[in-house]
Amino acid sequence: MTPYAAAPLGELWMVVAVTAGLGLVVAALGVGVIWRLRTRSIGVMLAVVVVVAVSATLAGVVVGIMEMIIDGPVKDSVLAIVAVGGLVGLGAAFVLARMVVRESRRLVAAVGATPFTAPRGLPAELQTIAGSLEEAYERERALEGARRELVAWVSHDLRTPLAGLRAMAEALEDGVVRDPATVSRYHRQMKLEVGRLSAMVDDLFELSRIHAGALRLSRVRIGLADLVADTLAGAEPVARAKGVVLTAEAAASVPVEADPGALGRALGNLVVNAIRHTPPGRTVVLRAGVDAGGMACLSVADWCGGIPEEDLPRVFDVAFRGEAARTPTAEGGAGLGLAIAQGIVEAHDGTIGVVNDGPGCRFDIRLPLLRS
Ligand SMILES: Nc1ncnc2c1ncn2[C@@H]1O[C@H](COP(=O)(O)OP(=O)(O)O)[C@@H](O)[C@H]1O
Ligand SMILES: [Mg+2]
Numbered sequence: 001m002t003p004y005a006a007a008p009l010g011e012l013w014m015v016v017a018v019t020a021g022l023g024l025v026v027a028a029l030g031v032g033v034i035w036r037l038r039t040r041s042i043g044v045m046l047a048v049v050v051v052v053a054v055s056a057t058l059a060g061v062v063v064g065i066m067e068m069i070i071d072g073p074v075k076d077s078v079l080a081i082v083a084v085g086g087l088v089g090l091g092a093a094f095v096l097a098r099m100v101v102r103e104s105r106r107l108v109a110a111v112g113a114t115p116f117t118a119p120r121g122l123p124a125e126l127q128t129i130a131g132s133l134e135e136a137y138e139r140e141r142a143l144e145g146a147r148r149e150l151v152a153w154v155s156h157d158l159r160t161p162l163a164g165l166r167a168m169a170e171a172l173e174d175g176v177v178r179d180p181a182t183v184s185r186y187h188r189q190m191k192l193e194v195g196r197l198s199a200m201v202d203d204l205f206e207l208s209r210i211h212a213g214a215l216r217l218s219r220v221r222i223g224l225a226d227l228v229a230d231t232l233a234g235a236e237p238v239a240r241a242k243g244v245v246l247t248a249e250a251a252a253s254v255p256v257e258a259d260p261g262a263l264g265r266a267l268g269n270l271v272v273n274a275i276r277h278t279p280p281g282r283t284v285v286l287r288a289g290v291d292a293g294g295m296a297c298l299s300v301a302d303w304c305g306g307i308p309e310e311d312l313p314r315v316f317d318v319a320f321r322g323e324a325a326r327t328p329t330a331e332g333g334a335g336l337g338l339a340i341a342q343g344i345v346e347a348h349d350g351t352i353g354v355v356n357d358g359p360g361c362r363f364d365i366r367l368p369l370l371r372s
Pocket of ligand 1: 269273274275277302304306307315316320321322333334335336337338339361
């Protein structure tokens with residue numbers, strides 16, 4: 001007769017109950033300990049997990065053996081087996097836990113290094129974290145680069161007209177220029193420069209508000225046809241002065257929910273650019289309508305001869321002005337107009353894009369259409 005075969009059913013239930021109870025007590029203790037240690041190293045927490053798992057298993061076995069089932073020399077052998085098994089299990093678990101900890105240490109070490117490159121072959125969750133970190137670092141680096149470039153450009157752009165202003169003011173003050181024609185030309189030029197400077201400061205202010213997410217939009221229901229008519233009226237004198245023909249084609253009503261001031265500014269920036277890049281006698285066309293995908297669409301098509309393919313993805317970058325225009329010209333801006341337009345459109349849950357089309361390029365703004 002084997003000893004355990006003698007155990008009656010009632011006693012077996014007892015063993016199950018005691019084992020389960022002990023397991024639960026150990027588990028509860030483990031939860032408490034892990035909670036206290038939750039901000040410590042993953043290694044410490046893994047050690048707790050290992051100890052809890054092994055003790056919960058062994059406690060029931062040991063108590064069962066001691067109290068109920070087995071007696072005599074068999075008892076000692078079984079206890080020895082359980083003890084050795086438990087120790088080996090603990091040891092193996094600690095070794096494995098160290099391997100996991102080593103993986104997390106690899107990530108920690110990589111985070112400390114600059115530039116950050118995500119280590120390969122990490123456990124899935126850590127790999128996900130590493131990937132997100134790499135993206136965040138990349139974004140931060142790009143932003144930082146753009147910011148530095150912007151500061152460099154802007155200080156250059158502000159300094160050039162300021163130097164001109166100072167030279168003209170000094171010439172007037174010293175009486176170097178006397179003849180009335182030159183004096184009035186200087187005055188005109190100074191007014192022009194001051195206007196350009198204050199427009200640039202306005203743009204910078206607008207852009208910093210967009211970047212800070214502080215753009216306050218008061219969105220109302222408007223028709224894009226009205227917006228196009230207003231923009232056309234505003235830009236008409238600029239186009240006429242350059243001999244560019246400005247026309248509009250608008251569907252009857254394209255209702256959207258937008259801030260008319262902000263969206264008008266975005267569209268205005270596109271139109272001013274289009275006029276600037278279109279030779280006299282050629283045409284700039286504004287369109288408002290609904291595209292095939294059911295989005296409200298505003299577009300400005302010009303006669304610029306096309307934007308170089310490699311520049312297309314960059315025209316919306318802050319301070320981008322194309323390779324040819326590294327120095328400010330009388331009519332050139334600071335390269336902020338499209339970045340502002342993009343910020344405004346995106347704040348309206350819309351998208352803005354550019355394609356080369358026919359004799360020039362076409363900028364498209366897409367916005368959610370309001371259904372009546
Ligand atoms: N309609 C256009 N046709 C051709 N090139 C354009 C057009 N609009 C913008 N670009 C290019 O994109 C650059 C950035 O435009 P923008 O952000 O408005 O800055 P800015 O007008 O101050 O140069 C311009 O310098 C020009 O190289
Ligand atoms: Mg511009």
